[in-house]
Amino acid sequence: MRHLLSPLDFSVEELDKLLDLAGDIERNPDKYKEACKGKKIATLFYEPSTRTRLSFEAAMLNLGGSVLGFSSASSSSAAKGESVSDTIRMISCYADICAMRHPKEGAPLVASSKSRIPVINAGDGGHQHPTQTLTDLLTIRSLKGRLSNLTIGLCGDLKFGRTVHSLIEALVRYTDVKFVLISPDELRVPEYIREDVLAAHNIPFKEVRKLEDALPELDILYMTRVQRERFFNEEDYVRLKDSYILDKQKMTYAPDDMLILHPLPRVNEISVEVDDDPRAAYFRQVQYGVYVRMALILTLLETDLDSL
Numbered sequence: 001m002r003h004l005l006s007p008l009d010f011s012v013e014e015l016d017k018l019l020d021l022a023g024d025i026e027r028n029p030d031k032y033k034e035a036c037k038g039k040k041i042a043t044l045f046y047e048p049s050t051r052t053r054l055s056f057e058a059a060m061l062n063l064g065g066s067v068l069g070f071s072s073a074s075s076s077s078a079a080k081g082e083s084v085s086d087t088i089r090m091i092s093c094y095a096d097i098c099a100m101r102h103p104k105e106g107a108p109l110v111a112s113s114k115s116r117i118p119v120i121n122a123g124d125g126g127h128q129h130p131t132q133t134l135t136d137l138l139t140i141r142s143l144k145g146r147l148s149n150l151t152i153g154l155c156g157d158l159k160f161g162r163t164v165h166s167l168i169e170a171l172v173r174y175t176d177v178k179f180v181l182i183s184p185d186e187l188r189v190p191e192y193i194r195e196d197v198l199a200a201h202n203i204p205f206k207e208v209r210k211l212e213d214a215l216p217e218l219d220i221l222y223m224t225r226v227q228r229e230r231f232f233n234e235e236d237y238v239r240l241k242d243s244y245i246l247d248k249q250k251m252t253y254a255p256d257d258m259l260i261l262h263p264l265p266r267v268n269e270i271s272v273e274v275d276d277d278p279r280a281a282y283f284r285q286v287q288y289g290v291y292v293r294m295a296l297i298l299t300l301l302e303t304d305l306d307s308l
């Protein structure tokens, strides 16, 4: 049985297959509409989410399966003190697969060690968010036609942003990938990403403060929100929250074929006037998230695709 805890749990070849499957789902949705008939996904969300939880649910419903779950720790037995290990033992009796989001780093890993069903990490604290990364990879591959030979700018909260950590880990496995890390000093990418991931793979990267300086050379701009809930004090959040605001004026520095991605939710870091720019891809990204989660569910449930 396989789980998805980190973006590295799939090899590059396996990822290619998964993204191809997502592409086939996009082109032929009807072929898959009963592929998970009789199967259930449990969404165990100990932290708020709109997109990720609903996209897992939409994915399973599109496959003809059903969904159950909870959307906050306070509405689950965690509020009574139940451990993640006990919860997952019980969920294993109710569902065929589960997606877990938890504020503590490593909680899905703990769950997977006690689980009888595949566990998908749907975001663990400031650590990883592998299904957002699958979404990002599918978006980039579909809209740019490649995952190699790219200069990617990551902007905003690179310290606490788990989507950033997972995306960097996934992309260093492709050729000719360069990063421009755009953040205030206090929100730089964690040292383990700089040392153990970027430097260890000899990946060219630079750290800059000003978004305008980075824009002209980018193929992809990945914007992120400042993660208020992970700050230790409100003053630091207030001081840093408006560090970057992408607006029409700044977009004049960007190449015509640059794509703007954002895992969403957005707060104010992309001005709404940018939404109509053809380079804004963040709402298309949401749709790719459903296709890729459908492909992931089919893969982890070892569905026989030839019989569809």
Ligand code: NCD
Pocket (backbone or CB within 6 Å): 051, 052, 123, 129, 132, 162, 163, 224, 225, 227, 263, 264, 265
């Ligand atoms: C992200 C997350 O939860 O890490 N959202 C998402 O899953 N699409 C990004 C964020 O919350 O800022």
